[in-house]
Amino acid sequence: MVNAAKLLQDLRASAERKPDVVVRLGKPLIDSGAVMKLDADAWLVYEQVAIAALDVGDDVLAHKCIQALEAKFPGSARVNRLNGMKFEAVGKLTEAAAIYKAILEEDETNVLAAKRQVMLLRAMGLPTDAISALVKYLDINYTDFEGWLQLADLYLEELMYGQAAFCMEEVLMLQSQNHIFHLKYAEILYTQENYQLALKQFCRVIELCKDHVRGLYGIKLCTSRLLKSAPSKDATATSQEDLKAIDLLATERLIAVYSANGAASTKSISTKWIECL
């Protein structure tokens, strides 16, 4: 019981979304009523379990949690948002939209409701509306890098790579140490056929995360394109010797990674792929 509470707290702190784990840990706590022993933390657990239960489709548990929260905090916007999410989970999107709208009318700075509204538009299949709503949101809450990531995704779905790249640049400024974001930016650049820049970004991925296979593949793709094309006149471009060296390095690392831990078949496939470039 103490361990479960501790684990739930850790999950809350790290903001990981593991609904199955949360429900498994939280359900006995709430059913047995032991959760009330946690004092002030109890309500955080209720909220956490409610969202997790919605994620895994346990509507009964979610309903129970939300009811408990409503009894404790009547008229709270945060609880009301959970109600909206409950409607979303069962597919009643218009009801959910009404709830979010009411919350925002009450308090226009409610970030959670504003974000839900955007996702609701996305779920309704209105990506353009979702984009404009999200742009409006980000104009105010500039520092929300998750919002920028979401916007990049939306733009990618619309095949608007330039805009998506812009969003990823914002993410890079806000969260510069995460190699996954650098990777995403690099891949967008590659798709835009900006191989020079993409190569540098892929290199950055490798610099931040050693032997990142997807980054190594990216380097291979870029170098093979750049080596085939005429050498660039641009002074800032990577020199031919560097290109060759980095190409060699990527090949070497890829083969090394697959020989160390991979089935013989994957290794032969990756070797063949490299030869094909």
Add this chain to the structure above:
Amino acid sequence: MGAWTVLQERQAMLLDPAIRDWVLIPIMIVMVLVGIVRHQVTVLLNGTPKKADLKSARETKALQRGGILRAHGTHLPEHAFEARKTFLSDAFEKGTYEKDPNASSKPKGNVMQDPAYVETMMDGMKKNMMNIIPQTVIMAWINFFFSGFVLIKLPFPLTIRFKSMLQRGIETSDMDVSWVSSLSWYFLNLFGLQSVFTLILGSGHAADAMRDMQAMSTMGMGAAAGPQMGPTGQPADMHKIFLSEKENLDLTEHEWGLENVEMRVLVKYGKLPRSVLVDYKKAKSLGSASSQSASSPSSASAQIAAAASSSPAVTAGKKKGRRQV
């Protein structure tokens, strides 16, 4: 050595246990109780927190945006950085992000007629009153009834410097420093009871004397929720803040962190000796120095030259910007 024992013997004072029961402990209990009551009253008085305004949130975030671009712009390629720089400095100049874009053109009215300003002032006043009144009352009570009392002897020796701290209200020069007077006991409690309050009321309680002291020294300054205040307690002119941020932005030169990333990766995997990086740095600084003297028309070196020559201006401008803020 001998003098020390004499002093010890001479000061073998005995305190009446009634002092402990009727002065020492009551003062402490009263202070704890007053702290708790103050916490409750503050909670009552505060009521609902003021709702933040969307436009002022946007205003602060926009300023932050300029700062982030200046601090983390190295992660962006040149074109992305320049585009943002131009956009932001334009927007800051025009006041696109300001809460009230026309505020600067309007004549400034009396700040006392601005309800938001008066409200924050009142809030500060209320908080200060909640702090000052109970403390004054307790101090007067102690001064009136127990002035000149010696309440407790600390179980360890202290240097003479502590005398003014521990024997306030007793004007003797000879008494050992480890004796504590009633007024000093009050002060010790005032600052020492904080962890007790945290234990009783939980963290973030309003009985915190130290925090109030800080609040007093910055009296009337707007909290995060209130409108932005200048150092004089007047609402600051946001347009000026934006303009100085624009100036800071304009003077920021772009330096790309990925310029030699291929080299760094090669070094990381041991394909190149580490000294290559040092050489690269040297070559770069040398390159900028030489291009400054040579008046070559190529764009890259011209830029570097401009950067080098403008660097004194950068620092000067930054200082200026600070002053304006």
